[in-house]
Amino acid sequence: MIKNKEELPFPSQTDLYALVQAIDSKLLTELLSKQGVYLLCNKSDKAEFLRRFAFGQQWYAEAFHASDRTARGIAISITGARAEASSLSEVETAGRTMLDKIAVPANKYQPKITKIYYGDPPEKDSKDPQSIIFQIEYRVLKPAYTLMYSTETHIINVAVVRLDDSVIEFRHNPHNSTDALVARDVIQATLLQMKKSQISIDITTLPLESRIDLIDTILTQKSGWVIRGVTEFTVKKDQDDYSQETEGEGDDQPVSARKLPDKDTKLLSRAVLQGENLREHELVKKFLEEGYYFSAVEFFAVKQNEVGMEGIVRVEISFKHTPRLLEVSVGRTRVEIGSNGFEDIATSDSIAQKVGDFYWSEVYRLFQKIKTKIAKTSKKVTRASSQSSVGITPGSRSASDAEEDEVTEQTGETSVLALPNAPLATANTATEPSVVVVDPSSAAKPTTDGSTAAAGPGS
Amino acid sequence: MTAENSADAASHVATFAKLVQTFGWSQRGRLDTNVSCQKCAKRANGDLNVHGLDGFFVIDCPYTQRARGIVVDGKRYTLKSMAAVTDNLSKMVNSVVETGVHLHDSPDVLEKDLFTDRSTAIDTAIVAWYCPDYDAAKVQEWVRECSPSKPRQKNMIAFVWENTILDRLKSLETFRATCEELEFFYFMVPELSKFSPILAPEMLISSIQPFRYTKIGSGESRHGIFYFDVENPPYIRFLLKFIQSCFAQTTAIDIFAHCSPAQLTKLTAELHDQIGVRTPGSSRRGPQIELKALSKTIYEA
Numbered sequence: 233m234i235k236n237k238e239e240l241p242f243p244s245q246t247d248l249y250a251l252v253q254a255i256d257s258k259l260l261t262e263l264l265s266k267q268g269v270y271l272l273c274n275k276s277d278k279a280e281f282l283r284r285f286a287f288g289q290q291w292y293a294e295a296f297h298a299s300d301r302t303a304r305g306i307a308i309s310i311t312g313a314r315a316e317a318s319s320l321s322e323v324e325t326a327g328r329t330m331l332d333k334i335a336v337p338a339n340k341y342q343p344k345i346t347k348i349y350y351g352d353p354p355e356k357d358s359k360d361p362q363s364i365i366f367q368i369e370y371r372v373l374k375p376a377y378t379l380m381y382s383t384e385t386h387i388i389n390v391a392v393v394r395l396d397d398s399v400i401e402f403r404h405n406p407h408n409s410t411d412a413l414v415a416r417d418v419i420q421a422t423l424l425q426m427k428k429s430q431i432s433i434d435i436t437t438l439p440l441e442s443r444i445d446l447i448d449t450i451l452t453q454k455s456g457w458v459i460r461g462v463t464e465f466t467v468k469k470d471q472d473d474y475s476q477e478t479e480g481e482g483d484d485q486p487v488s489a490r491k492l493p494d495k496d497t498k499l500l501s502r503a504v505l506q507g508e509n510l511r512e513h514e515l516v517k518k519f520l521e522e523g524y525y526f527s528a529v530e531f532f533a534v535k536q537n538e539v540g541m542e543g544i545v546r547v548e549i550s551f552k553h554t555p556r557l558l559e560v561s562v563g564r565t566r567v568e569i570g571s572n573g574f575e576d577i578a579t580s581d582s583i584a585q586k587v588g589d590f591y592w593s594e595v596y597r598l599f600q601k602i603k604t605k606i607a608k609t610s611k612k613v614t615r616a617s618s619q620s621s622v623g624i625t626p627g628s629r630s631a632s633d634a635e636e637d638e639v640t641e642q643t644g645e646t647s648v649l650a651l652p653n654a655p656l657a658t659a660n661t662a663t664e665p666s667v668v669v670v671d672p673s674s675a676a677k678p679t680t681d682g683s684t685a686a687a688g689p690g691s
Numbered sequence: 692m693t694a695e696n697s698a699d700a701a702s703h704v705a706t707f708a709k710l711v712q713t714f715g716w717s718q719r720g721r722l723d724t725n726v727s728c729q730k731c732a733k734r735a736n737g738d739l740n741v742h743g744l745d746g747f748f749v750i751d752c753p754y755t756q757r758a759r760g761i762v763v764d765g766k767r768y769t770l771k772s773m774a775a776v777t778d779n780l781s782k783m784v785n786s787v788v789e790t791g792v793h794l795h796d797s798p799d800v801l802e803k804d805l806f807t808d809r810s811t812a813i814d815t816a817i818v819a820w821y822c823p824d825y826d827a828a829k830v831q832e833w834v835r836e837c838s839p840s841k842p843r844q845k846n847m848i849a850f851v852w853e854n855t856i857l858d859r860l861k862s863l864e865t866f867r868a869t870c871e872e873l874e875f876f877y878f879m880v881p882e883l884s885k886f887s888p889i890l891a892p893e894m895l896i897s898s899i900q901p902f903r904y905t906k907i908g909s910g911e912s913r914h915g916i917f918y919f920d921v922e923n924p925p926y927i928r929f930l931l932k933f934i935q936s937c938f939a940q941t942t943a944i945d946i947f948a949h950c951s952p953a954q955l956t957k958l959t960a961e962l963h964d965q966i967g968v969r970t971p972g973s974s975r976r977g978p979q980i981e982l983k984a985l986s987k988t989i990y991e992a
Binding site: 240241242245261262265266267268269270271272273274277281283284285286287288289290291 | 784834835837838839841842846847848849850851852853856878881891893896899900933936937
């Protein structure tokens, strides 16, 4: 009766197995409960039970969309941290001190560094290794039954490399958010042991406008990998109080994060491809007014003359909230077939690594560039503020100027970024001790004689 | 005050049993009875502990080709009653699942009281909830929020069949009454695909149910599809693709959409948009498709 089982519009056995592996169990349970179905079985048996049903297309669309990794075929994810340190020996010493001890007592997964080995041996005439790998073990306790508990042991690797004379980088390829959370905590514990602080790449430490600028700059890069269309924007509402939100396995994005509808994504993608400044786009202006910023973006990228490159590669850059870190993921490659069709194929490991490395480093570079620019602005504004306080009269500026994204100092010579409405974070600025953090709200307070001080944005 | 009137509940279970028996479910033991449990601890007086059992059925499972035991708990709760009972839907499902698991572990009881072979795989539990003052949104919210627990060391599949599914069952039974033969086509496991007169619980939940049937007095066997995904007309393309893969060699196929006449008109228009109207003698390949209504019959207990 069935001509060819491949032609059935329902998912195949392989699809369902992949779905069950990839999708969050709770999500699958929720989707099934909408149908009044409850699969009370082990994960390994769920696919077999699922094969019996022929749900509507809508159901499968929801399920497969929910399991991002199934749909997109993530080839590699990169996360990690950077810190100022002159040699890897310091890292090794710190790691050896923590060896076989619970590295982060507060972490419920009780991670331990179980092995330390050299990725690349020290160069000739040098005692310092070129890279070190920490093998980390952590445990997940699962209440499988009412009275019995099962423990799963997971092993992950975190590599540490020296980027230059003063900066080292911890790098990890997580398979899920728990891996990422554990890696982040162990990295932080190691840095604490070394008495070093992390070079922060927390997007929430940037002003709202600069967060948009960061994504805009990444998307409009003209060298190296070039964007060929944006497929997804995730926006998140700015929140001041993060302390109440918990971290752990499960959702990677907080509740306030949402993906833009296709219509809006297409509009913004067109704007990006046409080289428009995203911050000038009406839609983005509206987001900014409402306190939203881009927390993740997914796009297709290509590099001309790249050996082994067949089509365009799907990349996702995500400033995750839980755990709070940057993650760059490389998905499938899209290849054109015929005149109008296309096919998604697995991305080769080498290409995935190259494109992942590129965007990981670029985000770091651009992030630091923006922070430095803000720091300079902050210094200048502070200087201007102190000058005004000793009697230098600021040039007259209209109130509407305060809302402009870029402001010109009273001399009119230098164009600098505006100070944000959101304050610069103070906790993550340890690596930039020279930065003077100015709270614009306090800086713009009226002076005792009723006039406005010159330090605020656009003042 | 009890949440449901026992006479009404018994009537609901009896109606349910009558319907499912039309589709090859074999009732074992009496309805609304107590069965002893070898697994539970004995009572103080030495008797075996008992479980309440509304209905126990065995089918020849089209998926596993084995005898499959299905435990049913009939509930006839109004919305108010359901809100008032301390046992919420999750607990109800847990209870019927536990009965199933314990029956599986009571082979002697299974053989002696329920006349069932001890090799029968009891892996299915159903809460058939007939709500007299049915409100789709409210009932479905309860169903969505239901989260039963996995039993220890046993795989089970549980269902909550509320009025929508019970109506579907009743409608199928009404259709069955007009046929000499009705066999469902199990296509989801292609290597085991076959026609069977048994209606598996999973098939009742599915959006598309292909079948072959012979109307009383016609003597002609035809192919058909019960189509329940009517709320999403754009997905008629999905249905057509399915027909193309499953029924390409068939000359004619009847789609029985479970919907109102207004919805049927809309669906017919959608279908014609997709395939055009095929006239006799037309050279277009594929089966001739006819869209009909599966008359909606309301389940009443």
